[in-house]
Amino acid sequence: MTVEDVRVLDSDEATGHGGRAIAEMEAHAAHNYHPLPVVLAQGEGAWVEDVDGRRYLDMLAGYSALNFGHRHPRLVAAAERQLGRLTLTSRAFHNDLLGTFAAELSALCGMDTILPMNTGAEAVETAIKMARKWGYQAKGVAEGRARIIVFGGNFHGRTTTIISFSDDPGARAGFGPYTPGFVRVPYGDAAALAAAMDEDTVAVLLEPIQGEAGVIVPADGYLAAAREITSRHGALLWLDEVQTGIGRSGAWFDHQREGIVPDLVTVAKGLGNGFPIGACLATGATADLIQPGMHGSTFGGNPLASRAALTVLGILEPLLPQINAVGDQLAADLTGLPGVVAVHGRGLLRGVQLEKPVGAAMVAAGLEAGFILNAARPDRIRLAPPLIITSDDLVPFVAAWPALYSRALAA
Numbered sequence: 001m002t003v004e005d006v007r008v009l010d011s012d013e014a015t016g017h018g019g020r021a022i023a024e025m026e027a028h029a030a031h032n033y034h035p036l037p038v039v040l041a042q043g044e045g046a047w048v049e050d051v052d053g054r055r056y057l058d059m060l061a062g063y064s065a066l067n068f069g070h071r072h073p074r075l076v077a078a079a080e081r082q083l084g085r086l087t088l089t090s091r092a093f094h095n096d097l098l099g100t101f102a103a104e105l106s107a108l109c110g111m112d113t114i115l116p117m118n119t120g121a122e123a124v125e126t127a128i129k130m131a132r133k134w135g136y137q138a139k140g141v142a143e144g145r146a147r148i149i150v151f152g153g154n155f156h157g158r159t160t161t162i163i164s165f166s167d168d169p170g171a172r173a174g175f176g177p178y179t180p181g182f183v184r185v186p187y188g189d190a191a192a193l194a195a196a197m198d199e200d201t202v203a204v205l206l207e208p209i210q211g212e213a214g215v216i217v218p219a220d221g222y223l224a225a226a227r228e229i230t231s232r233h234g235a236l237l238w239l240d241e242v243q244t245g246i247g248r249s250g251a252w253f254d255h256q257r258e259g260i261v262p263d264l265v266t267v268a269k270g271l272g273n274g275f276p277i278g279a280c281l282a283t284g285a286t287a288d289l290i291q292p293g294m295h296g297s298t299f300g301g302n303p304l305a306s307r308a309a310l311t312v313l314g315i316l317e318p319l320l321p322q323i324n325a326v327g328d329q330l331a332a333d334l335t336g337l338p339g340v341v342a343v344h345g346r347g348l349l350r351g352v353q354l355e356k357p358v359g360a361a362m363v364a365a366g367l368e369a370g371f372i373l374n375a376a377r378p379d380r381i382r383l384a385p386p387l388i389i390t391s392d393d394l395v396p397f398v399a400a401w402p403a404l405y406s407r408a409l410a411a
């Protein structure tokens with residue numbers, strides 16, 4: 001136990017061991033989140049423990065980032081080894097891991113190159129720059145006129161440019177002036193997409209499944225239609241797989257189910273299993289336009305992150321069948337339970353559509369019963385547990401569901 005742990009454990013008896021931690025957060029940390037009243041101190045596998053030693057089944061996994069759960073032994077060993085060797089070089093020098101990581105990740109996705117960054121939003125910003133550069137230099141769009149088509153309900157991060165094309169008032173309002181150059185069309189509607197294309201359209205930015213919107217799955221064939229439409233109009237197809245990629249939906253990358261090859265792919269979250277890393281993958285023609293001095297990041301591509309990601313890439317493959325089997329079992333078990341209208345999603349990214357908009361109360365009831373849940377929308381519970389979770393781990397959750405829902409209704 002560290003000195004810091006003791007300080008928290010010795011804290012205010014009246015409010016419990018976590019009271020001091022919460023009070024300090026309230027007083028000194030910006031209120032940009034509304035966390036549940038639990039102070040987590042450690043985790044192992046699919047389970048986390050609070051400062052009082054109470055265990056919870058983690059059904060959110062760091063917003064879909066901790067694919068291999070907490071403290072996966074191979075990831076811990078790899079990170080410890082790398083911490084003892086080399087952590088940061090900057091890109092002013094080569095390091096002995098980034099090239100191998102870039103080669104493996106791009107091959108797995110059928111792309112040519114990666115541009116490494118640190119978060120999902122940074123990967124998205126990178127792709128915006130690449131798409132615009134390609135539009136001006138390769139497609140011949142007049143300077144300043146490039147358009148990127150985005151979708152209703154999109155979520156791609158929190159930078160000022162990204163929130164400029166969000167339709168979520170909470171994410172957007174009060175942060176203008178907004179970045180121009182984006183056009184929003186309804187998600188899942190191929191005809192609307194085709195109608196929106198014009199000669200200034202440089203890219204279409206699409207989530208294969210909309211995670212933050214509550215796990216919205218478009219009809220089969222939609223990604224293939226988007227591929228055909230973008231190719232026909234000479235625009236890039238950019239898939240944002242920050243949430244769906246690296247096994248979350250039961251495939252390496254969700255779009256591979258439709259057998260298509262996009263021009264740009266953004267990834268982050270599960271790529272480092274909780275270690276901050278993001279990347280923009282591109283085909284040669286697009287990536288080659290980025291030259292020294294045009295883009296970068298002090299930490300992007302650092303050896304520690306590259307080691308974490310390389311380890312992730314080395315352990316995912318054998319888990320894919322289990323992710324699909326456990327996810328399908330979970331969906332089947334929840335279907336027909338009280339309050340469940342439908343269970344959407346693939347693999348271990350599932351959205352439970354509720355009869356009543358009691359998501360927040362459901363999350364509170366879940367916490368009391370030892371389950372960490374997330375309501376992506378008032379009537380949608382998003383389930384994104386670590387991919388290593390087993391059907392046995394999920395039995396108590398499924399068994400508790402009817403009681404959680406009736407407690408939520410009564411709240």
Ligand SMILES: Cc1ncc(COP(=O)(O)O)c(C=O)c1O
Nearest residue numbers: 119120121155156157240242243
């Ligand atoms: C599809 C998608 N893109 C981008 C992001 C932003 O990632 P980050 O929070 O790492 O900036 C998210 C985060 O939820 C996401 O779901």
